[in-house]
Amino acid sequence: MTELLQGVLVAAGIATAVLALAWASSAALAVGAGRPAAMALGDPLLEVCRLLRQRRRTTVSADVALWRLGGWGLLPVALLLGALVPWGEEALVPTSLGVVWANTLDVLVWALVWLLGWGANSVAGLVGGYRFLALALGYELPLMFALVAPAMAASSLDLAVIAGSQEGLWYAVWMPAAFAAYLLGVLGFAVQGPLSAPAGQETSGGVLAELSGPDLLVVRVGRHALLGAGAAVAVPLFLGGGSGPWLPDPVWVVVKALVLTASLAYLAGRLPVLRVPRLLEIGWVVVLPLVVLQDLVVAVVVVR
Amino acid sequence: MTLETVLLVAAALVSVGLYGALSQQVVVMVMMGLELMIAGVLLALGGFWWFLSPDPSGQVLLLVVLAAMTVEMATGFAIATLLHRRAGSDMTDMATELHE
Amino acid sequence: MVETSGVLVDIAFWVCAAVAVGFGVLVFVVDSMARATYALALSFVATGGALLLMQQSYLGVIVVLMMVMEMAVMAVYMVMFMGMNPALMPMSMVHSHRWAIGAAVTTFVVLGSGAVLVPWPTRRGAPSPDVTDALGRAIMESHMLVMMIVGPVMVATIVVGVVLSSARTRYDRFGDDLDQPAADPPQEVR
Numbered sequence: 001m002t003e004l005l006q007g008v009l010v011a012a013g014i015a016t017a018v019l020a021l022a023w024a025s026s027a028a029l030a031v032g033a034g035r036p037a038a039m040a041l042g043d044p045l046l047e048v049c050r051l052l053r054q055r056r057r058t059t060v061s062a063d064v065a066l067w068r069l070g071g072w073g074l075l076p077v078a079l080l081l082g083a084l085v086p087w088g089e090e091a092l093v094p095t096s097l098g099v100v101w102a103n104t105l106d107v108l109v110w111a112l113v114w115l116l117g118w119g120a121n122s123v124a125g126l127v128g129g130y131r132f133l134a135l136a137l138g139y140e141l142p143l144m145f146a147l148v149a150p151a152m153a154a155s156s157l158d159l160a161v162i163a164g165s166q167e168g169l170w171y172a173v174w175m176p177a178a179f180a181a182y183l184l185g186v187l188g189f190a191v192q193g194p195l196s197a198p199a200g201q202e203t204s205g206g207v208l209a210e211l212s213g214p215d216l217l218v219v220r221v222g223r224h225a226l227l228g229a230g231a232a233v234a235v236p237l238f239l240g241g242g243s244g245p246w247l248p249d250p251v252w253v254v255v256k257a258l259v260l261t262a263s264l265a266y267l268a269g270r271l272p273v274l275r276v277p278r279l280l281e282i283g284w285v286v287v288l289p290l291v292v293l294q295d296l297v298v299a300v301v302v303v304r
Numbered sequence: 305m306t307l308e309t310v311l312l313v314a315a316a317l318v319s320v321g322l323y324g325a326l327s328q329q330v331v332v333m334v335m336m337g338l339e340l341m342i343a344g345v346l347l348a349l350g351g352f353w354w355f356l357s358p359d360p361s362g363q364v365l366l367l368v369v370l371a372a373m374t375v376e377m378a379t380g381f382a383i384a385t386l387l388h389r390r391a392g393s394d395m396t397d398m399a400t401e402l403h404e
Numbered sequence: 405m406v407e408t409s410g411v412l413v414d415i416a417f418w419v420c421a422a423v424a425v426g427f428g429v430l431v432f433v434v435d436s437m438a439r440a441t442y443a444l445a446l447s448f449v450a451t452g453g454a455l456l457l458m459q460q461s462y463l464g465v466i467v468v469l470m471m472v473m474e475m476a477v478m479a480v481y482m483v484m485f486m487g488m489n490p491a492l493m494p495m496s497m498v499h500s501h502r503w504a505i506g507a508a509v510t511t512f513v514v515l516g517s518g519a520v521l522v523p524w525p526t527r528r529g530a531p532s533p534d535v536t537d538a539l540g541r542a543i544m545e546s547h548m549l550v551m552m553i554v555g556p557v558m559v560a561t562i563v564v565g566v567v568l569s570s571a572r573t574r575y576d577r578f579g580d581d582l583d584q585p586a587a588d589p590p591q592e593v594r
Contacts, residue, residue: 068426
């Protein structure tokens with residue numbers, strides 16, 4: 001019974017942490033885009049209140065089941081990603097295949113965002129959905145090869161083992177290309193910043209075009225939560241997990257995740273949105289070879 | 305969960321897939337049927353592996369089946385795209401005219 | 405690691421089995437191609453779940469990963485080829501319907517009776533404590549040849565896929581002497 005209670009408490013803690021990261025992401029992104037910091041911090045609350053009271057917009061012959069599945073699925077994916085992160089000694093869901101599970105969860109976003117665009121039965125939404133899949137091909141392959149690097153260096157797919165094997169030198173330091181490709185992937189599956197073309201302004205919001213009220217709220221929270229959760233997974237992968245002086249492990253994980261989320265979101269706010277063909281070219285012609293080279297370097301260092 | 309039940313479920317998947325592959329007119333739907341059949345094969349192999357002889361070699365076989373599946377899909381989509389581009393058709397019946 | 409006997413595993417297996425077969429049938433029943441595609445995706449997720457129950461964690465997760473990705477891409481093709489709007493359009497695009505059902509039922513009866521009637525041998529050997537690790541070692545040691553063949557086959561597939569499906573070459577993009585700036589956005593060639 002106490003074990004169950006403990007599990008529930010940890011789950012609640014992780015949910016809170018992921019939502020806090022989402023808030024940090026939202027605020028930092030707004031600051032990056034030029035909003036005053038004080039207002040950027042308060043905006044999320046005001047938006048929540050506004051959207052909760054907004055009436056639902058309906059479109060003609062929308063595929064409501066798939067539409068809602070796409071929208072309401074994003075936040076659970078982010079929470080599951082958070083559950084994979086080893087906060088202390090162990091994650092809420094301890095698994096020896098943490099890296100593969102994290103990859104699988106971010107692939108789920110492919111389906112969800114496309115369904116979000118498809119379900120509304122609107123041109124803008126469908127354009128957004130197509131854009132996302134093209135974009136996903138661009139960021140996912142570098143992301144997958146980036147995940148190989150830390151797993152190879154630690155000779156384990158377990159996030160806790162990977163976090164524990166970085167004593168002295170963080171993987172982010174000697175695997176910069178993999179780290180950068182991973183962060184690009186996080187921006188991609190969170191549909192934020194330079195990779196937010198699927199929800200672009202010029203298509204009146206793309207996949208978000210016909211959303212309203214609570215449905216829009218969960219999608220917005222879900223996107224920021226995905227950014228936060230993706231950054232949180234990077235902590236055991238590249239930033240040494242909970243290691244650090246003075247403070248206990250879980251605190252360090254949260255601090256690192258917060259700092260990474262905020263800086264990534266700030267950067268995302270500063271950068272312009274790139275068109276999808278451009279991103280595909282960057283992803284496949286520049287980033288992918290770099291990451292494969294990075295994997296080679298790591299393999300050589302590991303085997304020696 | 306016994307070997308028999310796993311194989312029964314796998315047989316059900318294979319036959320549903322077979323129905324789809326035989327009856328559908330659209331290329332993409334035919335491929336969905338093939339995919340279901342391969343899913344059944346995967347499940348059956350997984351069952352054999354776990355209940356009869358759980359050594360690593362069997363898992364390699366499963367990996368090969370997975371690889372075969374991706375090859376099938378990629379080539380299938382490429383051919384479907386080619387058909388579509390050339391003839392504007394996506395029906396299996398119309399593809400018989402290819403030899404003319 | 406979870407035990408592979410016990411009521412919970414049985415329940416989980418039957419749920420996975422019901423979802424895999426049920427949504428597999430739905431693929432050919434539902435009226436919308438989007439629903440058909442994602443029904444198939446769900447069927448695959450359940451198959452992956454069943455593999456997970458048989459301790460093949462890595463393969464189970466990989467099945468889920470690959471299939472969700474593949475179905476997401478499949479959805480694009482189906483819209484491209486069918487030109488359908490998201491509305492639930494009633495459609496029936498089947499040929500030799502009765503014959504196909506007959507073949508399917510016969511297959512199920514033959515395979516199913518085989519599954520039940522054949523006296524399967526008892527299990528030889530025990531799974532290694534870390535199945536994923538054992539698989540990795542098998543690929544890189546005793547069965548390396550298999551993976552060395554699969555690799556080039558995959559590369560060949562990529563090349564074949566691009567050659568078959570792409571109408572554009574680098575000459576369309578960079579001009580006859582490959583010295584023109586790339587068209588941006590890329591131009592469609594008809």
